[in-house]
Amino acid sequence: MSVVNISSKEQFNSLLNSSYFVVADFYADWCGPCKAIAPVYDSLARQLTRPNHITFTKVNGDQQRDLAQAYSVRAYPTFLVFQNGRKIETVQGADPRKLNEVIQRLASEASKSDGAGGDAGExxxxxxxxxxxxxxxxxxxxxxxxxxxxxxxxxxxxxxxxxxxxxxxxxxxxxxxxxxxxxxxxxxxxxxxxxxxxxxxxxxxxxxxxxxxxxxxxxxxxxxxxxxxxxxxxxxxxxxxxxxxxxxxxxxxxxxxxxxxxxxxxxxxxxxxxxxxxxxxxxxxxxxxxxxxxxxxxxxxxxxxxxxxxxxxxxxxxxxxxxxxxxxxxxxxxxxxxxx
Incomplete structure (x- = not known):
C-alpha cells in the first residue's frame, strides 16, 4: 500500500525518523474538498513512494487531534512535507496544481539526496x-x-x-x-x-x-x-x-x-x-x-x-x-x- 494511514502519534513520529521525506495529508471524513483531491494524492503516492526515503501518509484530524494541534492544522485538507523530521512545506486547500508542484519538487530533491540519512556519526x-x-x-x-x-x-x-x-x-x-x-x-x-x-x-x-x-x-x-x-x-x-x-x-x-x-x-x-x-x-x-x-x-x-x-x-x-x-x-x- 502506497499511503500509510496514521493510527497514533508514536507511529507518525517513528516515520519521521525512519524516512528522509514524509508527506502528510491531514483530512476529515466529512470534508468535501478532501475527498475531491484524494485521487490526486493517491496517484502521486503510487508513483513516488520510495521506502525509507519518501513516505506518504494520511492523518484523520478528527481521530488524531494531538497531531493536528502539534502542527497547527486548522483547515482541511492540509498537506505537510517533512525533511528529517522538520516541517519544510505546507499546502493548504484542495489545489491539485500546487500539490503536484510541491511533491514533484520533493521527488527531484530526493533523487539528489540518496544515501543521506540519520545514522549515528554524521x-x-x-x-x-x-x-x-x-x-x-x-x-x-x-x-x-x-x-x-x-x-x-x-x-x-x-x-x-x-x-x-x-x-x-x-x-x-x-x-x-x-x-x-x-x-x-x-x-x-x-x-x-x-x-x-x-x-x-x-x-x-x-x-x-x-x-x-x-x-x-x-x-x-x-x-x-x-x-x-x-x-x-x-x-x-x-x-x-x-x-x-x-x-x-x-x-x-x-x-x-x-x-x-x-x-x-x-x-x-x-x-x-x-x-x-x-x-x-x-x-x-x-x-x-x-x-x-x-x-x-x-x-x-x-x-x-x-x-x-x-x-x-x-x-x-x-x-x-x-x-x-x-x-x-x-x-x-x-x-x-x-x-x-
Whole structure:
C-alpha cells in the first residue's frame, strides 16, 4: 500500500525518523474538498513512494487531534512535507496544481539526496543539517525551534564566535579538516564555536519559538590538541564540558551566583567515554518527564574535564518534540474548517 494511514502519534513520529521525506495529508471524513483531491494524492503516492526515503501518509484530524494541534492544522485538507523530521512545506486547500508542484519538487530533491540519512556519526538534522549522534525513535531534531534572536551567553570570549554559532546546521569546521581545530565558519569569518573567557564556566540561555518536549541534548566540543593553536599556550587550551546543569522556563539568563542558589532541574556529568571519537559529540539523556512543557532552557556548563581555565563548545542540538507555536498569525479559511 502506497499511503500509510496514521493510527497514533508514536507511529507518525517513528516515520519521521525512519524516512528522509514524509508527506502528510491531514483530512476529515466529512470534508468535501478532501475527498475531491484524494485521487490526486493517491496517484502521486503510487508513483513516488520510495521506502525509507519518501513516505506518504494520511492523518484523520478528527481521530488524531494531538497531531493536528502539534502542527497547527486548522483547515482541511492540509498537506505537510517533512525533511528529517522538520516541517519544510505546507499546502493548504484542495489545489491539485500546487500539490503536484510541491511533491514533484520533493521527488527531484530526493533523487539528489540518496544515501543521506540519520545514522549515528554524521546524520542530517534540522534543515537537513549536521547531527553528531543518533536520534532515538519517536523523536526528532527540533533545534530549529530555538529563537536565535533571544540567545544569551555569559562569560564567552568575544573573539571566539557568537552564541548562534552553537546552533549552525553546518558540520563544525574543526571536523572538516579546516585548520585542525582553528577552523572558521563557512566562507571565512569568525570561529564557528564558542569559548569561555575569565574561567571555565559558560551560562547559555535558550528561548524557544514553541512549547517543546526535550528528550536529550547533543553537545559537540572539538578542542585543539597540543600545538594546533599557535595563539594559545598548551596549558591554556580549552577543555570539553564535564558538568552540565539545566534549568527550565526562566524568563532570562541566570547569573552564576543565582544558579548556585537555585536547584537545577537536572545536573549531568559527561564522562570521557561519552564523547564519540568521530563526531566529538556527547549525548545527554534527560529525565523526559521533567522537560515536558519547555519554553526556555538555561544550560550551565559548570566545569570541564581538565585543569584549563577555558571551555569550548562547537554545537548544540535539541532532540525532542515540538509543539504549537506560541505566536500565531491570523487564520484563513481554506477548504473546510475542522468541526464544520
Amino acid at each position: 546524520g542530517n538534522g534540522a534543515n537537513g543539517g549536521w547531527l553528531g549522534a543518533a536520534v532515538p525513535k519517536g523523536y526528532g531534531d527540533i533545534t530549529d525551534q530555538v529563537d536565535l534572536t533571544g540567545l544569551e551567553l555569559l562569560n564567552r570570549d568575544s573573539e571566539r564566535g557568537m552564541p548562534r554559532s552553537l546552533f549552525e546546521t553546518a558540520k563544525p569546521s574543526a571536523l572538516s579538516g579546516k585548520g585542525k581545530g582553528k577552523g572558521k565558519a563557512e566562507g571565512g569569518g569568525s570561529p564557528d564555536w564558542v569559548e569561555s573567557d575569565t574561567d571555565e564556566q559558560l551560562m547559555l540561555y535558550i528561548p524557544f519559538q514553541s512549547n517543546i518536549k526535550v528528550h536529550s541534548l547533543h553537545v559537540t566540543s572539538v578542542p585543539p590538541a597540543a600545538g594546533e593553536d599557535e595563539d594559545a599556550d598548551d596549558d591554556e587550551l580549552p577543555m570539553r564540558p564535564k558538568t552540565v546543569s539545566l534549568y527550565t522556563n526562566r524568563s532570562q539568563v541566570l547569573g552564576f551566583d543565582e544558579a548556585d542558589d537555585i536547584p537545577a532541574v537536572q545536573t549531568v556529568e559527561i564522562k570521557p567515554e561519552d564523547w564519540d571519537s568521530k563526531t566529538a559529540t556527547a549525548k545527554i539523556d534527560l529525565r523526559f518527564v521533567k522537560f515536558q512543557n519547555v519554553t526556555s532552557l538555561v544550560v550551565f556548563f559548570v566545569d570541564g574535564d581538565g585543569d584549563s581555565e577555558k571551555l569550548r563548545v562547537d554545537r548544540i542540538r535539541i532532540i525532542g518534540e515540538a509543539g504549537e507555536k506560541r505566536t500565531m498569525g491570523k487564520l484563513e479559511k481554506i477548504g473546510d474548517e475542522p468541526g464544520e
